[in-house]
Amino acid sequence: MISVQIAKQSFWDIDASGYLFLLDEKLDGLAQIEEHYPNLAAILEKNRFKGKKGQCVELTGERDGTLVQFIFVGLGTQEGTWYDELEYLRRNYACLLQRLKKLKITSAVFAVPDAGIYNIDTPELIKQLTITAHMAFYEFVTFKTDRDEPQNIELHLVTDDAGATQAAALGDIIGRATTHTRHLADLPPNVATPSLMAQEAERIAKEHKLKLTVIEREEALEMGMGGFCAVDAGSDQDGKFLVLEYNAAKGAPTIAVVGKGVTFDSGGLSLKPAANMKGMKYDMSGAAATLSILSVVGQLKPNVNVVGVMPCVENLPSGSSSKQDEIVTFLNGKTAEIDNTDAEGRLILADALVYAEQNYSPDVMIDLATLTGACVVALGHYFTGLMTRDDKLAETLTQIGHKTGDRNWRLPLHDDFMPGIKSDVADIVNTGKRNYGGQSITAGLFLEQFVEKTPWAHLDIAGTADGVPGINYVGKGASAAGVRLMVEYILSYKA
Ligand code: BES
Ligand code: ZN
Ligand code: ZN
Numbered sequence: 167m168i169s170v171q172i173a174k175q176s177f178w179d180i181d182a183s184g185y186l187f188l189l190d191e192k193l194d195g196l197a198q199i200e201e202h203y204p205n206l207a208a209i210l211e212k213n214r215f216k217g218k219k220g221q222c223v224e225l226t227g228e229r230d231g232t233l234v235q236f237i238f239v240g241l242g243t244q245e246g247t248w249y250d251e252l253e254y255l256r257r258n259y260a261c262l263l264q265r266l267k268k269l270k271i272t273s274a275v276f277a278v279p280d281a282g283i284y285n286i287d288t289p290e291l292i293k294q295l296t297i298t299a300h301m302a303f304y305e306f307v308t309f310k311t312d313r314d315e316p317q318n319i320e321l322h323l324v325t326d327d328a329g330a331t332q333a334a335a336l337g338d339i340i341g342r343a344t345t346h347t348r349h350l351a352d353l354p355p356n357v358a359t360p361s362l363m364a365q366e367a368e369r370i371a372k373e374h375k376l377k378l379t380v381i382e383r384e385e386a387l388e389m390g391m392g393g394f395c396a397v398d399a400g401s402d403q404d405g406k407f408l409v410l411e412y413n414a415a416k417g418a419p420t421i422a423v424v425g426k427g428v429t430f431d432s433g434g435l436s437l438k439p440a441a442n443m444k445g446m447k448y449d450m451s452g453a454a455a456t457l458s459i460l461s462v463v464g465q466l467k468p469n470v471n472v473v474g475v476m477p478c479v480e481n482l483p484s485g486s487s488s489k490q491d492e493i494v495t496f497l498n499g500k501t502a503e504i505d506n507t508d509a510e511g512r513l514i515l516a517d518a519l520v521y522a523e524q525n526y527s528p529d530v531m532i533d534l535a536t537l538t539g540a541c542v543v544a545l546g547h548y549f550t551g552l553m554t555r556d557d558k559l560a561e562t563l564t565q566i567g568h569k570t571g572d573r574n575w576r577l578p579l580h581d582d583f584m585p586g587i588k589s590d591v592a593d594i595v596n597t598g599k600r601n602y603g604g605q606s607i608t609a610g611l612f613l614e615q616f617v618e619k620t621p622w623a624h625l626d627i628a629g630t631a632d633g634v635p636g637i638n639y640v641g642k643g644a645s646a647a648g649v650r651l652m653v654e655y656i657l658s659y660k661a
Contacts (some may be wrong), residue, residue, distance in 0.1 A: 167303065167316055167317075167318050167319070168263070168299045168300065168302075168303045168318075168319045168320075168321055169318070169319070169320055169321070170295075170296045170299055170321050170323060170334050170337070170338065171320060171321065171322050171323070171334070172292075172322075172323055172325060172330040172331045172334050173275070173322040173323065173324045173325075174324075174325075174326055175324075176324070177275055177277050177324045178202055178229075180275045180322050180324070181273075182234070182273040182274050182275045182320075182322060183234050183235065183271050183272065183273050183274070184234065184235045184237060184266050184269070184271040184273065184274030184275070185227075185229075185234060185235070185236050185237070185274070185275055186237050186239075186262040186263075186266075186274055186275065186276040187199060187236065187237070187238045187239070187262075188238075188239055188241050188255075188258060188259070188262075188279055189215075189217045189238055189239070189240060189241065190217050190240070190241040190242065190243065190244055191216060191217040191218065191240070191241075191242055191243050192217070193207070193210075193217050196210075199236075202227075202229070203225075203227050203236060206225075206236075209225060210223070210225075210238065213225070215238060215240070216240065217240040217241065217242070218240045218242055219240055219241060219242030219243075219254060219258070220239070220240060220242075220254075220257065220258060220261060221239065221240035222237065222238065222239045222240070222258075222261045222262070222265060223237070223238050224236070224237045224238075224265055224269065225237075225238075235265075235269055235271055237262050237265045237266070239258045239259070239261050239262050240258070241254070241255070241258060242254070244283065248283065248284050248285035248286075248568075249285070249568035249569065251283060251284060252284040252285075252286070252294070252568075252569075252571070253571050255279070255284065256294065256295075256298045256571055256639055257637060257638055257639060259276070259295060259298060259299075259302075260298055260299075260301070260302035260638045260639035261638055262276070263299055263302045263303070263319075263321070264302055264638060266319055267303065267317060267319070270317065271319065272317070272318060272319055272320065273319070273320045273321075273322070274319065274320070274321050274322070275321075275322045275324060276295075276321060276322070276323055276324065277323075277324045277325075278291060278292055278295065278323050278324060278325040278327070278330075279291070286569065288325060288327040288329070288330070288333075289327060289329035289330065289332070289333035290333070290569070292323060292325065292327070292329075292330050292333040292334055292337065293333045293334070293336050293337040293340070294337065294570075294571075295323065295337065296323075296333070296334045296336075296337025296338055296340075296341055297337045297340050297341040297344065297650065298341075298571075298639050299321060299337075299341065300337075300338070300341025300342060300344060300345055301341065301344055301345070301639045301640065301646075302638065302639040302641075303319075304344070304345045304348055304349075304641065305641075306348070306349065306352040306642075306643050306644075308349075308352075308353070309354070336466070339462055339465050339466065340462060340649070340650065340653050343458040343459070343461060343462045343646075343649055343653065344458070344646035344649050344650065345646075346457075346458045346461065347451070347454045347455050347457070347458040347644065347646040347649050348643065348644040348645065348646045349644075350363075350366065350450075350454040350457065350458075350644075351447075351448055351450065351451045351454045351631065351632065351643070351644035351646075352643045352644045353447070354447060355429055355430035355446075355447040355480070358429050358447065358450065359403045359429050359480065360403055360404060360405050360406040360427070360429055360478035360479055360480065361403065361404065361406065362429075363406060363408060363427055363429065363450065363453060363454075363457070363476065363478040364380050364406040364408060364478070366457055367380070367408045367410055367457060367476070368380075370410065370457060370460060370461045370464065371410060373461075373464070374412075374460075374461060374463075374464025374465055375464065376410050376411055376412050376460060376464050377410070377411040377413070378408070378409070378410050378411075379408070379409040379411075380406055380407070380408055380409075381406070381407035381408075381409070382404060382406070382407075383395065383398055383404050383405050386398070386405070386407050386517075389497065390495065390496070390497050390499075391407065391496070391497050391517040391521070392494035392495040392496050392497075392517070393494055393496050393497075393502070393512075393513035393514055393515075393516045393517045394407055394477050394479065394513070394514045394517045394518070395494075396488040396492065396494045396504065396510075396513055397428070397434070397479045397481055397488070397507075397510040397513050397514050398479040398480075398514075399486050399487050399488050400434055400435075400480075400481065400482040400483055400484045400486060400487025400488065401479065401480035401481075401482045401484070401487075402484075403429075403480050405477070405478060405479035405480075406478045407475075407476075407477050407478070407517075407518070407521075408427070408453070408474075408475070408476040408477075408478060409473065409474070409475050409476075409521070409525075410456075410457070410460045410473070410474040410476070411471070411472070411473045411474075412460060412463045412464055412467075412471060412472045412473075413471050414467070414468065414469050414470055414471050415469060418469050418470050418471050419470050419471065419529040419530075419659065419661040420470065420471040420472070420473065420526055420527070420528040420529055421470055421471070421472050421473075421528060421529065421530055421531075421532070421655075421656055421659060422472075422473050422474075422475065422522040422523070422526055422528035422530070422531040422532070422620075423456050423459055423460075423472065423473070423474045423475070423531075423532055423533070423534065423652060424452075424456070424474075424475045424476075424515060424518045424519055424522055424531065424532070424533035424534070424535075425452035425453035425454070425455055425456030425457075425474065425475070425476045425533070425534045425535070426449065426450070426451075426452035426453060426477070426511045426514065426515055426533070426534065426535035426536060426537065427450045427452065427453025427454075427476045427477055427478035427479065427514075428446075428449035428450055428478075428479055428480070428481050428510060428511060428514070428536075429447070429449070429450045429478060429479070429480050430446055430447055430449065430480050430481065430482070431443075431446040431449040431481045431508070431510065431511075432446065432480075432481055432482050432483060433481065433483075433507065433508035434481045434482065434483050434487050434488065434507030434508060434510060435483045435487055435488070435489055435490065435507045436490060436506045436507040436508045437483055437508075438508060442539075445632065445633065448536060448631055448632040448633075448644060449481075449511070449536050450478065451534075451536050451627060451631035451632065451644060451647065451648075452476075452533070452534035452535045452536060452627060452631075452648065453476035453477075453478055454644075454646075455534050455627075455631075455646060455647065455648040455649045455652070456474040456475075456476050456534060457474065457476065458646070458649050459472070459474060459648075459649060459652045459653055459656070460472060460474040462649075462653050463653075463656060466657065468656060468657055468659075470656060470659050471526075472656055473522060473526050473528065475518045475519075475521055475522045476518075477514040477515065477517065477518045479510075479514060481507070481508075481510045483507075487507070488504060488507055489504070489507070490504055490505060490506060490507060491503070491504065491505075492504045493591060493592045494513065496516050496517050496520060496616065497516075497517045497520040497521060497524070498520040498524075498616060498618075500516075500593045500594070500615060500616070501592040501593045501594075502516070502589070502592050502593060502594050502595060502596050502612075503589040503590075503591050503592040503594070503595040503596065504596055505595045505596055505597040506596065506597045509596040509597050509609070511535050511536070511537045511609075512537065512596055512609055512612045512613055513596060515533055515535060515537075515613055515616075516612070516613065516615070516616040517616075518533075519531065519533065519613060519616040519617055519622075520616050523616075523617060523618055523619075523620050527620075528620055529620070529621070529661065530559065530620065530621045530622070530623075530659075531617065531620045531621070531622045531623075532563075532622070532623045532624075532625065532652065532655070533613065533622075533623075533624050533625065534625050534627055534647075534648040534652070535624070535625070535626060535627065535628075536626075536627055536628040536631050537606070537609050537610075537624075537626045537627075537628055538551075538605050538606040538609045538626055538628055539605075539628060540604070540605035540606045540609075541577075541606040541626040541628045541629055542628050542629035544577070544606060545575055545577075545629055546629055547629045547630055547633060547634040547635060548573060548629075548630070548634070548637075549573050549574055549575035549629075549630065550567075550572075550573065550574040550575070550625050550626065550627050550629070550630045550647055550648065550651075551574070551575065551577050551606050551610075551624075551625070551626035551627075551628075551629075552564070552574040552575060552576045552577065552623060552624075552625055552626075553576070553577050553578075553579045553606075553607065553610035553623065553624040553625075553626070554576075554579065554621075554622060554623035554624065555579055555614075556621045556622070556623065559621055559623050560576050560623070562655070563623060563625075563651065563655065564576065566651055566654045566655055566658070567651055569654065570650040570651055570654050571650065572647060572648065572649070572650035572651035572654075573630075574625060574651070577604075577606055577607055577610070577626075578607060579607065579610050579611060579614060579624075580607070583598070583602055583604055583607050583608050583611055584611060585599075585602070586598040586599045586601075586602030586604070586608045586611075587599075587608050587611055587612050593615070594612060594615060596612065598612075606626050609626070610624045610626070625648055625651075627647040627648055630645060630647035630648075631644065631645060631647045631648075632644045632645060
């Protein structure tokens with residue numbers, strides 16, 4: 167665990183065992199450090215440290231007669247866009263923090279850099295640094311019986327900004343939320359069942375005084391949630407349709423967040439090949455993110471209503487599972503032909519979108535879903551697929567993606583693809599016709615059929631929710647894609 171504290175005294179007055187430094191390729195600021203570390207320039211040169219982006223060295227130095235660690239990381243030339251540089255800063259900073267962990271250092275100091283080049287103010291930067299610290303320290307070790315005692319690190323961020331303490335507290339809540347999502351998503355599918363998701367929702371509801379509605383499978387059937395029930399049908403584990411609500415003052419706008427909660431996606435009767443089934447415990451990442459988003463909202467109490475709708479099911483083949491060629495009727499009366507039981511996400515989300523719109527008349531609706539393998543092909547692991555007809559909403563989400571590092575890239579939701587989901591026997595079909603290509607887009611268009619009038623965006627997190635390579639503060643396993651983005655979206659929402 168890392169605890170971030172704001173320090174108002176000067177950097178060198180803080181008593182710690184690790185001193186952390188950022189240096190660009192010009193090695194700006196080195197002279198100042200040399201006052202406290204004689205011959206530093208020469209020593210760094212001997213270590214071939216040139217301030218190149220991501221280059222990290224640790225040196226042992228002395229402070230008031232005790233040996234301490236000095237850890238340096240390079241920033242490179244910092245010639246990129248403000249948001250790329252901000253992202254590199256997160257990674258370089260995480261590199262410093264991870265060295266602390268490796269060296270088993272328990273207290274460290276870091277001077278908050280000038281926020282100017284990152285196009286954000288100092289409190290925002292402090293918030294980002296605090297979130298990143300939590301992310302950099304996350305590990306999934308629950309099932310390691312020989313794990314080490316958890317290491318506690320106290321990090322002092324040096325700044326004289328008046329808003330610093332509040333910013334760090336905010337970052338702390340958001341950072342913990344990313345850890346919570348990652349933990350849930352990393353849990354194995356025998357543990358993270360729909361029932362566990364319901365328990366977790368209950369815990370959050372109790373802790374933060376939110377309203378929880380759990381719709382059980384029988385009730386969902388009676389209500390006419392044919393999509394949810396079709397996917398749920400194959401499993402011995404009962405599906406849970408979860409609705410978590412935060413209510414602000416009367417008259418506040420309402421944001422609906424809808425998260426795909428397939429706790430394991432085997433494909434159903436259209437069974438996935440073994441290699442593709444690996445990792446399908448992560449198919450509930452949208453719901454896991456939604457739970458944490460509501461928990462943040464419950465703690466921060468913004469002046470917007472937020473409702474999280476999480477259809478949670480297992481997609482398994484069995485004697486009771488739904489079949490190809492089946493036709494299901496959704497909550498709004500529309501019908502779809504099941505061409506492939508592995509395209510299950512859109513079936514449960516269809517009912518969830520209708521439920522959210524009918525019951526809450528939200529001002530805006532955003533879904534988070536590990537929806538299509540095609541999105542991983544198209545965009546890889548660094549950008550969530552963003553689909554919406556609303557240019558303003560797209561722009562807002564893109565900008566927030568830049569600021570938070572929870573990035574997205576827009577794909578077209580265009581009518582030209584619509585014939586790709588037309589069915590001969592029902593209103594629509596749950597797979598896009600091959601000759602239309604664009605499987606992420608046809609999936610998005612399928613979802614759109616279940617949104618009547620609410621401004622809506624679909625975030626396909628299939629590539630970003632887990633298995634992101636090469637980002638040190640994200641590391642292995644789940645990434646909490648969508649949490650930083652949606653929390654910021656909610657907190658900065660203007661009607
Ligand atoms: N959960 C998968 C999508 C997925 C694939 C997420 C790979 C993460 C990594 C989804 O339910 C699915 O299986 N989609 C199918 C749809 C197809 C049958 C039209 C896909 O993308 O192959
Ligand atoms: Zn599937
Ligand atoms: Zn799925």
